[in-house]
Amino acid sequence: MGRHDMLLARMPEELVDDARNVVDLLVGDLRDFSEVGQIEIQRFLWILLPVTWGMPSQEWPRVAEASAQLLELASRPTLAGLARSPETAEVFGAYARSREEGIEAANAAIERTGTNPPDTELLTWRRSVSSAEASAYDELQRVLETAIIAGEYEPGRPGWRRKQQALTERWLTTPSRYFHNERPLDVIHKDRRETWIDAGPQIRGRVLGLVEPLIHRPVTVPSAEPEPLVWLLARIGDGVRLTQRGYLPPEIAREADELFGWKPAPGRVTRELDLPQLRDLHVLVRHHKLVAKRQGMLRLSARGRAALEEPVKLWELAARAWLGDSPYDQAVNEVAAAMLLTKPTYWVQMAAAAHEMVSPMFRTPEGEPVHWRLTQAAIWIWLRRGAMFGFVTYDPEGWGGELDEDVTEDEICPDCGGTVQSGSEADDADGADACDADDRDHAGAGDAGGFEVTARPVGAGDAAEIAAGRLPLVVAAYKGVHLLSDTGRSAAVTALRLRANDPHD
Template sequence: MQLIVDRAVVDAIVAGLSARDRQLAEDARAAVEWLTGFDGDDLPAVFSRRELQLFLWYQLPKKWLIQAAEQQAVAEALASFFDEVGTEAAPLAALCRSTETAALIRSGGKNLAAALERSGLEPPDTPLLTWSEFMSIEEALEHDLVASLLEDALDTGQLVPGTKGWRQHQTELVDSYLSRPEESGTAPLTRIHTARRKTWLELPGRNTQRDLLEHALAAINSDPPSRAESEEAIEPLLWLLEQLANGVKRTQTGALPRTLVRAAVERYPDWWNSSVGPPYQEAELYQLCVLHDLIDALKLARQQRSTLQLTPKGRALHADPQHLLREVASSLAAELPAEFDLPLAQLIIDDQPDEIDWSLHGLLTPFHAITVKHHTPTAVTRGGRTLAAAILNARANGPRNTLS
């Protein structure tokens, strides 16, 4: 909800509170000015549930350098102010007096992130978009618009946090907004991605690389991967998920069993030098370790007692290789330094490179994306080029969580 209160009304309410309790009135005025600014009598005071929540749960406990009991008194003073505004401000007064607000003030804002998520007001990460820690102006504006959309949905009862399926409904509301073109013909998601690509292309030291990177991105955007191409790009991961479909018993150290390790070598001979005999444990196969770690990171499987089984997410993505490829690419891209961008772009543009950058070997070999002879990368498979494109696309369009 958005509550607009004329400054003259604000002053009258504070004066009325002062007649009852001078300290209460001073606390209320200070909190109102913090929330709405103090731009004189011309502009009204504007309150929203989300801004009030951030004040009560984060700014008050973290930035007001007073005792917790005094902070609680400020919250109560603000509640008293909203009481005087009228019934339309009752939800805001209730938030000031809520047990969650009191708990966060007492703890100094501990477990803030979980509380914000439970509130339903903060834009969540969705299958379409993970929000950046360092947002462009365009992304920050869209983030605020999504927050307003969620606040409206809560006010109208369209979204009720804590009820069955509310998080899925919240995600659907956000993704629907992000993907829906406006009158200009441009969807919010497109604006965010355009701003992210611009920032990515302008990273320091890219003056001589920009044309090549832009060429690679244009090639990616003009030819998104089909289902068959996605399957080929992550075939070893799909194979491993298939092995886990009926459950696999882990060793005492939590590793994959020897039978599965040797089955992997039989399927992918490039992974092992057979002249030294068969492998005995997962730790001997770098590629299998990478895939196992990726399954854990993406929460595609979980351990029940000693058995590793697919999660519902793992089963769903195993049946949707295009979505799984995007998840894999996003996970890999987030861990890569900027130095990988140019070799990936060259791999996408050049169908038959004379030489494969060695830095790509460790990244792509777990997916059988590079042909290796005598321990030397000699060629890139078609699936490898598809995976490289997905990773570079995720690098360009992914969230900005660092300043470099």
């Protein structure tokens, strides 16, 4: 005899088959109905039944009634009421119209119950999750359900979301027997780091694995703020009027050049586009919603004002933003950051290795392989941003010798095991694809932000220009390496830790 046969024997004959299916799905022979939580009934009635059971919509209410009677017989009247509730009827009606409308109605109904774990400052839940994160999410749903029953908060009442978030953060940071006395937050982050390292080709995993121990260690936030970012946020303040085309006004461009010496020589600064670093900053503050645009004015957002008042958050934002704005840029530059954390590195070596490790994971909108020039551009902008923040320096004497034009791939990227264009081939490809910076979206992965193609030996006055990010990278292709400053090492570790813990942020 099955564990729940006595309950099934008390069911009306016309509902027995449905009730048996419900028993098999919810509890089987291993659990009792006393262990079933509200979220499990919600998930079954509002998602699994309409989406996966493959029965006509007019039969859903019968299954819901069978569930309700089972739950009543099992002394779970509250859950039985949920099966008969107006919310369940509304969700069924939405699914009858379309699957998309039904899923939207189900998610909204679950959200109103207050049992969905919220995003917090500590953790943003991911849609595609590992088994560890899924287990944590389910367990936390049960914790929140218990808290509602105990009266710790009431969904819909003033302040309930704040209480829900506080309870969530407390649970995430408290060692749990459910996770062998580890903190759930640490378990989730560990699982995410493993997933992050294992994504893509094996060589990528080996490179990131070399620096993985570093991201466990506490990072001291440098006392020096990311000066250009702080300056621009303070300068925007209560508002500056943008140009007709949406750029920062000329006076801000001139001030930036006077403060930071970003002007390419020769030339004078008359607009934002004359300073690629300023353009980078503008894109950064817009992308991270630190500013808001309205009626031609750019003002600090609430998030921007908060960042100015919290040095740690501003530091983390600058470190994360350093990796770039698009998924491709971020994936390329996390490899570059890992390489510089191990030793000073020649830029072509970084670009070639990153291209070999990352490009197989992406395709263009047309379904084509990612071109080498996009990887070059991503590395260039990353180094330029790093120089702007003081994270990256340039040693003109760091390279022991010249790189031959016909250098083998193994000399550029040992163990990559694929085909990477040589520097001269890549340069030719870039030269054929020049485009006007005024007419392109600067935030895209393919935007080189002033990337030029010039092949010539490094001159005596070039080192400072390369270090400041003012000369094309290929000028440095014959001599010199980039390396991280002390602040840059902290920034790289911080950026990689944030990427590993939440790669989809």
